[in-house]
Amino acid sequence: MFYNPLSLENKVALVTGAATGIGASCVEHLARMGAKVMATDIDSAAGQKAVNNLVNDGLNVAFSQHDVCLEEDWNRSVKSTLEKFGGLDILVNNAGIYIGGTLLENSLEEVRRVQQVNVDSIFLGMKTAASVMKIGAEAGKGGSIINLSSVAGLIGVPGHSAYGASKGAVRLYTKHAAVEFGKLGYNIRVNSVHPGLIKTAMGEQAFQDFVDVGLAATIDEAKEVIKTMTPLGKLGEVEDIAQMILFLASDAANFITGAEFTVDGGMSAQ
Numbered sequence: 001m002f003y004n005p006l007s008l009e010n011k012v013a014l015v016t017g018a019a020t021g022i023g024a025s026c027v028e029h030l031a032r033m034g035a036k037v038m039a040t041d042i043d044s045a046a047g048q049k050a051v052n053n054l055v056n057d058g059l060n061v062a063f064s065q066h067d068v069c070l071e072e073d074w075n076r077s078v079k080s081t082l083e084k085f086g087g088l089d090i091l092v093n094n095a096g097i098y099i100g101g102t103l104l105e106n107s108l109e110e111v112r113r114v115q116q117v118n119v120d121s122i123f124l125g126m127k128t129a130a131s132v133m134k135i136g137a138e139a140g141k142g143g144s145i146i147n148l149s150s151v152a153g154l155i156g157v158p159g160h161s162a163y164g165a166s167k168g169a170v171r172l173y174t175k176h177a178a179v180e181f182g183k184l185g186y187n188i189r190v191n192s193v194h195p196g197l198i199k200t201a202m203g204e205q206a207f208q209d210f211v212d213v214g215l216a217a218t219i220d221e222a223k224e225v226i227k228t229m230t231p232l233g234k235l236g237e238v239e240d241i242a243q244m245i246l247f248l249a250s251d252a253a254n255f256i257t258g259a260e261f262t263v264d265g266g267m268s269a270q
């Protein structure tokens with residue numbers, strides 16, 4: 001029988017920031033490819049509602065309320081994943097926030113907050129998950145960790161310096177972890193995904209920021225400016241990102257680690 005390396009049957013995933021946007025799409029895609037998925041978010045009402053819809057559709061998904069800045073929340077969510085689904089093979093470190101404004105406008109508190117949510121979460125997620133995923137540990141088979149960075153973690157974008165600095169840290173945290181985990185024989189791959197502008201609540205915030213820093217007069221004009229910056233001439237959909245995550249989570253990506261994947265319509269290739 002043909003072995004389908006893209007199948008996620010018998011794999012268990014944990015996805016953060018799963019109530020909406022890219023995270024919610026990712027949960028649905030992973031579950032439809034056969035994975036059992038623990039969806040987590042700080043917003044328990046929205047997260048539980050999104051999960052209920054998928055469960056009603058027959059998918060094997062559960063919800064855990066989880067602030068990605070808190071170590072105790074990571075410990076609790078990983079523990080419930082092991083108890084409910086009997087393992088952990090895939091971590092999608094997706095939760096993040098965007099704080100815009102020019103560098104001269106940004107306060108130290110804003111810069112620290114965006115670092116806390118976008119970078120502390122990556123550290124805590126990789127640490128908690130790898131402790132149970134690595135060969136010989138409780139879940140013990142190794143696996144795949146996918147960290148959400150951004151095109152703003154690769155290139156300069158006006159109004160994005162605080163956010164971009166945090167996403168640049170995500171990119172390099174990924175490479176250090178990948179090399180270390182590989183050399184130490186954990187059998188855990190770690191890769192980063194760099195979306196361009198995607199149609200979500202956060203994407204809307206970025207359009208508003210283009211207006212606020214004076215790069216466009218209206219939100220509609222901001223959308224046109226971003227399309228012009230994108231060789232494929234359009235904005236991204238949540239599914240575009242979820243499909244890259246499916247690939248990196250699967251055995252089809254078995255020899256890929258420490259790599260960065262742009263899903264940006266060519267924006268960062270120029």
Ligand SMILES: NC(=O)c1ccc[n+]([C@@H]2O[C@H](COP(=O)([O-])OP(=O)(O)OC[C@H]3O[C@@H](n4cnc5c(N)ncnc54)[C@H](O)[C@@H]3O)[C@@H](O)[C@H]2O)c1
Nearest residue numbers: 017019021022042067068095096150195197198200201202
């Ligand atoms: N949308 C884009 O254009 C875009 C572009 C590049 C990168 N990204 C990255 O992709 C990821 C998802 O983005 P999105 O557009 O779906 O965002 P979104 O704002 O639409 O959704 C983010 C989710 O994360 C949750 N969240 C926020 N803070 C949290 C915390 N402390 N603990 C747990 N959950 C928390 C929110 O409740 C929300 O459900 C983020 O890391 C983001 O930086 C998005």
